[in-house]
Amino acid sequence: MKIISIVSGKGGVGKSSFTASLALVLSRKFKIVAADCDVDAPNLALLLGVRRLEKTERVSTRYKAFANRRAARCRNLAEICAFSAISWNERKRMPEINRFLCEGCGACKLACPQGITLKRVKNAVIGEAKTKYNFRLVSGMLVVGESGSGNIVELVKQRARKIAENLGADFILLDSSPGIGCPVIASLRESDYAVGITEPTQTALSDLKRVLEVARHFEIPHGIVINKYDLNPKVSEAIESYAGENRIPLLGRLPYDAKFVEAAVNMLPVVAYETRYERMFLGIWNRIHRELKRSRRHAET
Numbered sequence: 001m002k003i004i005s006i007v008s009g010k011g012g013v014g015k016s017s018f019t020a021s022l023a024l025v026l027s028r029k030f031k032i033v034a035a036d037c038d039v040d041a042p043n044l045a046l047l048l049g050v051r052r053l054e055k056t057e058r059v060s061t062r063y064k065a066f067a068n069r070r071a072a073r074c075r076n077l078a079e080i081c082a083f084s085a086i087s088w089n090e091r092k093r094m095p096e097i098n099r100f101l102c103e104g105c106g107a108c109k110l111a112c113p114q115g116i117t118l119k120r121v122k123n124a125v126i127g128e129a130k131t132k133y134n135f136r137l138v139s140g141m142l143v144v145g146e147s148g149s150g151n152i153v154e155l156v157k158q159r160a161r162k163i164a165e166n167l168g169a170d171f172i173l174l175d176s177s178p179g180i181g182c183p184v185i186a187s188l189r190e191s192d193y194a195v196g197i198t199e200p201t202q203t204a205l206s207d208l209k210r211v212l213e214v215a216r217h218f219e220i221p222h223g224i225v226i227n228k229y230d231l232n233p234k235v236s237e238a239i240e241s242y243a244g245e246n247r248i249p250l251l252g253r254l255p256y257d258a259k260f261v262e263a264a265v266n267m268l269p270v271v272a273y274e275t276r277y278e279r280m281f282l283g284i285w286n287r288i289h290r291e292l293k294r295s296r297r298h299a300e301t
């Protein structure tokens with residue numbers, strides 16, 4: 001079983017829309033499981049026409065500090081908290097903790113063991129669904145205002161892996177978060193291949209370079225897909241030069257087309273909305289597959 005992560009660096013370049021179509025094309029030839037690891041803003045389910053997740057579970061990967069009356073003796077707690085989560089409530093004459101700012105580091109508990117309790121909090125919901133395209137989807141969603149998205153991605157991946165093992169699946173497709181932080185690293189970890197999606201803007205190219213640097217650091221083979229390549233030929237050329245200079249395979253180019261938007265409005269992957277895209281996505285998949293095989297051979301020698 002191979003894990004393929006779809007990353008982008010910059011948000012809004014069409015990563016989830018790409019993942020939805022690639023998953024559909026792949027599911028016609030292989031057993032796959034898709035996982036939405038963009039736990040801050042998950043929308044892969046919607047792009048696959050899933051309105052409601054099943055088997056949802058509230059999960060906890062974080063602690064929060066809570067103050068009791070005995071914390072009244074610890075007037076200096078606000079100075080101890082590096083996250084500015086503690087203030088002194090003059091009316092109650094005790095420290096007050098802002099739960100949205102608390103990172104659960106435990107420093108206040110060390111300073112005031114009697115007055116502070118650390119408790120586990122449910123900071124995300126994970127669920128799954130059988131899509132109408134005959135593959136299962138796992139999706140994670142951070143509770144609003146909570147933190148710990150990297151750990152949540154780990155739990156999403158664990159659940160996807162369990163389902164994939166039970167099904168004897170060939171591939172797990174991960175729709176990662178934008179950026180280069182914890183949730184992206186958690187998605188990339190253990191991946192066999194990373195597909196970097198970008199669009200022809202300088203900001204998207206700059207962010208793509210950053211996320212592919214992360215992939216390179218973890219020695220994960222990777223390639224590039226340029227979305228809406230025809231909107232700005234000059235920057236598309238710059239992306240291709242970057243790929244060539246760094247020996248990164250260019251896996252494909254997708255044109256700008258209002259059909260992508262229409263498909264999303266109708267909660268459909270574009271390959272299910274406009275059949276001419278099927279060949280294009282199949283071509284991209286064949287290149288990914290070839291690269292995967294090449295990297296496997298390279299790892300074995």
Ligand code: SF4
Pocket residue numbers: 064065080081082083084085086097101102103104105106107108109
């Ligand atoms: S656990 Fe850490 S972040 Fe939370 S209130 Fe205490 S010191 Fe601040």
